[in-house]
Amino acid sequence: MTSEIKHDTSASTALDRSDVRVKHATGVSGRISAFLDRVRSGDLGSLPVIVGLVIIWTVFTSLNPIFVSSSNLVNLLFDCSTVGVISLGIVCVLMVGEIDLSVGSISGFASALVGTLWVNQGWPVALAILAAVAFGGLIGSLYALLFNRLGMPSFVSTLAGLLAVLGMQLYILGSTGSINLPYGSNLVNFGQLLVMPDWVSYGLAALPGIVMLVTGLRTVNRRRAVNLSARSVSGLIVRALAITILLELIIAYLNQSRGIPWMFGLFVGLVVAMNYALTRTKWGRSMTAVGGNREAARRAGIKVRSIYLSAFVLCSMFAALGGVLSAARLASASQQAGTGDVNLNAIAAAVIGGTSLFGGRGSAYSALLGIIVIQSIASGLTLLDLSSSLRYMITGAVLAIAVIVDSLARRSRVSHGRA
Amino acid sequence: MTDTPEGPVSAGELVLSLRGISKHFGAVSALTDIDLDVHAGEVVALVGDNGAGKSTLVKILAGVHQPSSGTITFRGKPVTMPDPSAALTLGIATVFQDLALCENLDVVANIFLGNELNPLQLDEVAMEIRAWTLLNELSARIPSVREAVASLSGGQRQTVAIARSLLLEPKLILLDEPTAALGVAQTAEVLNLIDRVRDRGLAVVMISHNMEDVRAVADRIVVLRLGRNNGVFDPDASNQELVSAITGASNNAVSRRAERRRAEREQIGRGQTQEQRP
Numbered sequence: 245m246t247s248e249i250k251h252d253t254s255a256s257t258a259l260d261r262s263d264v265r266v267k268h269a270t271g272v273s274g275r276i277s278a279f280l281d282r283v284r285s286g287d288l289g290s291l292p293v294i295v296g297l298v299i300i301w302t303v304f305t306s307l308n309p310i311f312v313s314s315s316n317l318v319n320l321l322f323d324c325s326t327v328g329v330i331s332l333g334i335v336c337v338l339m340v341g342e343i344d345l346s347v348g349s350i351s352g353f354a355s356a357l358v359g360t361l362w363v364n365q366g367w368p369v370a371l372a373i374l375a376a377v378a379f380g381g382l383i384g385s386l387y388a389l390l391f392n393r394l395g396m397p398s399f400v401s402t403l404a405g406l407l408a409v410l411g412m413q414l415y416i417l418g419s420t421g422s423i424n425l426p427y428g429s430n431l432v433n434f435g436q437l438l439v440m441p442d443w444v445s446y447g448l449a450a451l452p453g454i455v456m457l458v459t460g461l462r463t464v465n466r467r468r469a470v471n472l473s474a475r476s477v478s479g480l481i482v483r484a485l486a487i488t489i490l491l492e493l494i495i496a497y498l499n500q501s502r503g504i505p506w507m508f509g510l511f512v513g514l515v516v517a518m519n520y521a522l523t524r525t526k527w528g529r530s531m532t533a534v535g536g537n538r539e540a541a542r543r544a545g546i547k548v549r550s551i552y553l554s555a556f557v558l559c560s561m562f563a564a565l566g567g568v569l570s571a572a573r574l575a576s577a578s579q580q581a582g583t584g585d586v587n588l589n590a591i592a593a594a595v596i597g598g599t600s601l602f603g604g605r606g607s608a609y610s611a612l613l614g615i616i617v618i619q620s621i622a623s624g625l626t627l628l629d630l631s632s633s634l635r636y637m638i639t640g641a642v643l644a645i646a647v648i649v650d651s652l653a654r655r656s657r658v659s660h661g662r663a
Numbered sequence: 664m665t666d667t668p669e670g671p672v673s674a675g676e677l678v679l680s681l682r683g684i685s686k687h688f689g690a691v692s693a694l695t696d697i698d699l700d701v702h703a704g705e706v707v708a709l710v711g712d713n714g715a716g717k718s719t720l721v722k723i724l725a726g727v728h729q730p731s732s733g734t735i736t737f738r739g740k741p742v743t744m745p746d747p748s749a750a751l752t753l754g755i756a757t758v759f760q761d762l763a764l765c766e767n768l769d770v771v772a773n774i775f776l777g778n779e780l781n782p783l784q785l786d787e788v789a790m791e792i793r794a795w796t797l798l799n800e801l802s803a804r805i806p807s808v809r810e811a812v813a814s815l816s817g818g819q820r821q822t823v824a825i826a827r828s829l830l831l832e833p834k835l836i837l838l839d840e841p842t843a844a845l846g847v848a849q850t851a852e853v854l855n856l857i858d859r860v861r862d863r864g865l866a867v868v869m870i871s872h873n874m875e876d877v878r879a880v881a882d883r884i885v886v887l888r889l890g891r892n893n894g895v896f897d898p899d900a901s902n903q904e905l906v907s908a909i910t911g912a913s914n915n916a917v918s919r920r921a922e923r924r925r926a927e928r929e930q931i932g933r934g935q936t937q938e939q940r941p
Contacts, residue, residue: 259795260808466788526782529768533776536767543727543763544777545748604767657813 258473286656290598292649293613296642300617304624311624314501320616320623321504322436325511326570327586328615331593332511332518333562335611338594339522340555341535341603342398344387346405347590350380350560351567352582353413358568359423359577360416362431369431373568380564383409384557391556392549398556406587414579422578425571435572439503448509449495453488457481507569511612514562518608531555535603566590585639592643593618600650617642676703676738678835678866679724679755684733686719693719694890697733701835706857706867708881710874712909716890717870718760721837724868725757726750738834748777754834758841760870762824766813770794770805773812774827797826800856804849817844825853829860836860838869842876854880874902 283291304311330347337344354376361372383405390396417423425432440448460480467474498504522528533541534551542548570586571577595601596617597610621642625635681699685692694716701707709717722728724735726744734741737753744750750757764773771787771794780786780793794808805819812820821844828836838857842850857880861867871877877884877898884896886908894908903921 260791463788470788470792472788472791524785526779526785529772529776529779529785533765533768533772536765537763540763540765541776543725543747543757543759545746545751546777547748604765 259471260473284656285660286653286658288598288649288653290609290613292646293597293610293617296596296617297613297620300620300624304620304627307624308627311627314498316623316627318439318498318501318503318505320619321498321508322573323623324615324619325505325507326435326566326573327589327593327618328511328566328611329514329569330563330566330586330590331597331611331615332514332608333559333566334590334594335518335597335599335606335608336531336555336558336562337398338599338601339531339535339603339606340552341538342391342552342555343402343591343601344384344398344556344559344563345402345587345591346383346409347559347563347566348582348584348587349406349409349413350383350563350582351570351586352580353409353416354380354564354567355571355577355581356413356417356423358431358571359425363423363425369429373431373565376568377561377564380560380562380567381557382560384560385553387560388549388553388556392552410583413582417577417579422576425575425577427575431568431572432575434507435569436575438506440506440509442499442503445495445499445504446492448504449491450488452491453484456487457484460484507573510569515608515612518611522606522608527551527554532604535605537604563590585636588643589615589618589622589639592639592646595643595650596646600654601647602650602654674704674864677701678703678738679868680736682734682736684720684723684730684735686716686723686728687731692890694723694730696891697887698892699885701866701868703834703866704861704864705882706861706869706880708877708884709868709870709887710872710877710884710905710909711887711893714889715887715909717887718839719890720887721757721759721839721868721870724750724755724835724837725759726755751777751831751833754831755837756828756831756833756835757837758821758824758828758839760839760843762820764812764820764824767811769811770798770808770815770823773823774830776827778830793830794826797829798822800826800829800859818846818849821845821853822849825856833865835866835868838867840870840872842871842873850876874905 301312310316330351333347334344357376357379358369358372361367361375362369367375387398387401387405390401391398457480460475461477464474464477464480495504522531530541530546530551531554533544533546534548538548541551567582570581574581593614594606594611595614597607597612597614599606599610599614618639621639622635625638677700679699679701681697684694684697684699686694697716697720699707699720709720711717719728723730724744726747726749729743729745735744736742737755742749742753744753744755747757765776768776771790774794774797775790780789791808798805798808805815805822812823815823821841825838825841828838841853841857845853854876857867857869861880861882869877869881881898884898884900884905886893886896886905888909888911893911896905896908901921
């Protein structure tokens with residue numbers, strides 16, 4: 245009986261809309277109420293970041309109007325790129341429910357390695373960078389080995405790594421303690437000066453809207469062709485237009501000053517690539533699955549150990565790359581590189597951006613959004629000329645709030661039947 | 664790994680054969696000297712009390728555990744299954760009792776987990792269609808395949824798990840308590856599905872506590888008791904025989920009631936014959 249009734253649904257109904265018990269959001273009001281439902285049940289997405297950003301920017305602008313000046317914001321983008329790349333690696337390990345506490349040390353070590361190999365030993369700069377990133381990957385594979393074969397919690401192994409790698413950094417820097425990278429070299433220019441020409445930045449800002457429209461239309465056509473429900477074309481156009489206009493306005497404002505740093509372009513490029521890898525490839529699906537339910541992933545035939553290996557290696561490689569970028573930004577490789585708040589900022593950025601500490605939930609974009617929040621706080625506090633003691637306390641409080649929001653949202657998701 | 668014969672199984676082919684399978688967990692012997700044969704187009708029900716070793720046996724067949732001793736022959740060739748993917752490659756699909764779904768992924772992602780189409784650019788549309796096709800074959804009541812599995816009920820999750828096991832066109836399906844969490848209609852659907860799977864020439868091993876379900880679909884009933892083989896029964900075997908094989912005791916509630924019923928029937932029968940006599 246039941247099967248007859250079910251197959252009776254008219255052919256015009258889309259395959260995925262034949263069940264009458266499910267509410268489907270239609271129209272603008274439907275989408276808004278669906279969004280509110282989602283937020284209420286703890287699926288916050290990037291909402292906390294945007295609210296946080298608005299609050300932070302309002303407060304700092306009212307305290308010091310220079311904060312929103314385009315020159316300060318361009319500086320902000322330079323600063324974002326270095327720790328942002330490290331944070332992107334943190335997203336990888338958090339996705340599988342692990343952590344890497346040594347990213348700061350790895351970044352410091354990578355900057356020291358580039359300084360030694362390039363400036364002191366006379367290696368070509370590209371080769372030195374490659375060596376630093378490869379060494380980062382080696383450290384990551386060591387963590388993976390300890391985790392996979394010896395069952396050592398990543399929390400402990402990377403805590404040990406934090407000290408060990410810091411020791412290696414001090415060792416190769418030797419008694420001098422710091423190596424200055426030559427001003428005027430390509431690497432330092434990249435980290436301090438190079439910005440996109442206006443036409444490049446405007447062109448790149450138009451790209452997301454175009455890609456969104458093209459892929460969106462293709463998906464709509466494919467889904468319509470096989471009798472699945474699809475989003476409305478007009479809504480798609482509106483969204484693409486809105487995003488393009490917003491980005492172009494931001495670019496126009498920033499171009500009043502120096503413009504968009506190439507280094508920030510590299511960071512965003514890496515974020516977009518990682519986002520694609522995490523959401524649209526089998527590897528990314530496996531990462532999410534391992535973070536959500538390791539045993540289920542194993543039984544589905546996923547090679548769980550290789551997934552952990554890839555997460556740890558990627559994280560350490562991103563950390564090393566971030567270290568090279570920050571060396572370029574500071575034009576030096578010193579004993580202080582990668583120490584202090586680098587570790588915490590990178591982890592905080594990923595969590596504030598919406599990647600869960602509990603694994604299985606997150607996005608590459610959380611590194612981008614989160615690091616903008618963190619650097620906004622740092623930049624605002626610097627402008628207010630506050631001591632680093634206060635800066636640490638405030639950044640620590642923000643991290644605590646972010647983790648509380650994550651925990652509460654998770655609890656709410658569980659009680660509302662959303663993982 | 665040994666290469667296995669490809670292509671469809673012929674009717675009645677001996678798909679799986681276990682000889683002398685034992686499994687120890689430390690000092691505990693979960694399984695001792697288990698023999699089991701499963702043919703194509705046959706549903707074998709595995710029944711036994713709690714702790715009889717049913718789930719352990721299924722986990723060995725699924726490659727989750729490795730046997731301590733004994734041989735597994737799959738389609739005429741001895742095989743070892745060091746991990747679950749080896750079992751999947753051979754053509755053994757498993758629906759575990761705890762379902763093994765990722766709650767943070769949606770239904771489509773769960774069905775295709777480990778077998779995604781187009782690994783470098785996931786083909787979401789094709790996967791969604793295949794998911795709906797599988798679910799419709801099961802007459803599944805899944806509201807949306809784009810919802811996270813966390814939002815589904817127990818029965819819906821069972822359906823998703825079964826749909827997933829069918830994805831790879833396996834030769835042998837292992838079902839661990841497939842109907843335990845299902846409603847009446849869904850139980851009937853799953854039993855229908857098991858029938859359909861058998862008619863397609865696949866071998867099915869099913870664990871169940873529910874004798875009605877077992878009798879409804881099984882061709883043979885294999886009883887395990889305390890980790891050992893304890894008899895093979897016809898689906899026509901009486902409840903009493905089965906229960907005594909499962910529990911190892913002939914004096915229990917089922918046998919007592921059956922005894923009482925028979926006695927009552929005989930009495931009524933005698934009464935009727937007496938009434939007819941004059």
